[in-house]
Amino acid sequence: MSAPPLSGRKARRAIDGVLLLDKPLGLSSNQALQKAKWLLRARKAGHAGTLDPAATGLLVICLGEATKLAGLGLEQDKTYEAQVELGVATDTGDAEGEVIRRDPFRGSDADIEHALASLRGGIQQVPPMHSALKREGQPLYVYARAGETVERTARAVFIHELTCLVRQGDRLRLRVACSKGTYIRVLAEQIGAALGCPAHLAGLRRTRAGPLGIEQAVTLEHLEALAEEARPGCLLSPEMLVLSMPHMNLTAAAEAALRQGQAVPAPAAASGDWRLHGPSGRLVALAEARDGRFHPRRILLNPTENLDLCLEEQDDSQIQ
Structure with missing residues (x-):
């Protein structure tokens, strides 16, 4: 599949999410990224791990606020x-x-x-x-x-x-x-x-x-065949990138302090990276727990919906 044409560009929009793309043979990761970005009319996009043109398979594309989490995808197995x-x-x-x-x-x-x-x-x-x-x-x-x-x-x-x-x-x-x-x-x-x-x-x-599999991915052909308004339905929550992290809900006051860059109280035994949710259950930040405090690492401007099903399937006590 060729790269998108330069003519006929449409207005870009703010769109947040993760697209799992089954990259075809012959396209570079950046070419596949640009094609998907064009089809979704996204303002901002990046990918979490390069595939050579001669390789196929799972390319994790991050859109909007999810780009703040893309670096974590590079760390995963x-x-x-x-x-x-x-x-x-x-x-x-x-x-x-x-x-x-x-x-x-x-x-x-x-x-x-x-x-x-x-x-x-x-x-x-x-x-x-x-x-x-x-x-x-x-x-x-x-x-x-x-x-x-x-x-x-x-x-x-x-x-x-x-x-x-x-x-x-x-x-x-x-x-x-x-x-x-x-x-x-x-x-x-x-x-x-x-x-x-x-x-x-x-x-x-x-x-x-990491936790993301090729069975969840879509092809560029599938994405292109969809009506434009249906394409965002292929996106997953940005939280899918960090489901392996333990999580905790914050009070409204703690969320407000965290958004100002302040450390907030954490469980005494907590350590390492955590995902933090606001009172509504939305993911608002990633933070490092140390010395009894959560120190913010990534703050999301547009909090994402909580993935209740995924969270129910993964108990924190089982996270290594």
């Missing part, structure tokens, strides 16, 4: 289905690059499971040159396209799940659940290294970001 091709390496680590090495995989299914097991848990990864990570203000891919290689520091990531769903010859379909900052193309190469053969990422689909 992600789940992917990845296609890994054994026996072939490319210069980019994915199917977009040029083949630089061939060496057939000659191992067994047991060898594959042993290699996957060795990469579960905490591992180190060196960010790939073909990535958006910046060095001296420039994305690494700019250096890569100029034929330059710059030194990168290894970073710690955590692989919660690494399971082979299907093997078809030298092609593996894997489910990967991982911490923020994990490069799946690097993981594909690490799998190859553990098996003693080259490997690259042949395909990638994001299926989950």
Whole structure:
């Protein structure tokens, strides 16, 4: 799908919410974001976690006040289905690059499971040159396209799940659940290294970001086919981004103080990030609990509706 035309623009409007988009193959995350923003006529939008053009799946788009919570989406664990091709390496680590090495995989299914097991848990990864990570203000891919290689520091990531769903010859379909900052193309190469053969990422689909799943997502085609007045019905409350946080209702006086940037009383044992609701049950702020006080981190100008169903399903005592 092409980017929206520059002509025929309509007036933008203030609209708050979260759109779970099933990003198609070939569009950058920003192109998909701009298309959705145009269809919804939203004034302000951002996304919580980039997908490469060659990847598909869940792109969390934040609109209006939800953009204040987008950074939290970047912190959440992600789940992917990845296609890994054994026996072939490319210069980019994915199917977009040029083949630089061939060496057939000659191992067994047991060898594959042993290699996957060795990469579960905490591992180190060196960010790939073909990535958006910046060095001296420039994305690494700019250096890569100029034929330059710059030194990168290894970073710690955590692989919660690494399971082979299907093997078809030298092609593996894997489910990967991982911490923020994990490069799946690097993981594909690490799998190859553990098996003693080259490997690259042949395909990638994001299926989950924190509590949000691809089954809740809509396509750009679906959004475009809807009548304009029906499109906001695809949006979720911004609170969906922070349902994993414990929550508490404030008094009217405490809400007023919080909106002025003041810390307000918190339970003595409370710590970490909390979502705070006003007397009406609407989410009004995110705050850090420390030393018996809630210190505001994000204050929403347009409080969102409380998600009663979701809150009933998630008891604070179960939050880790």
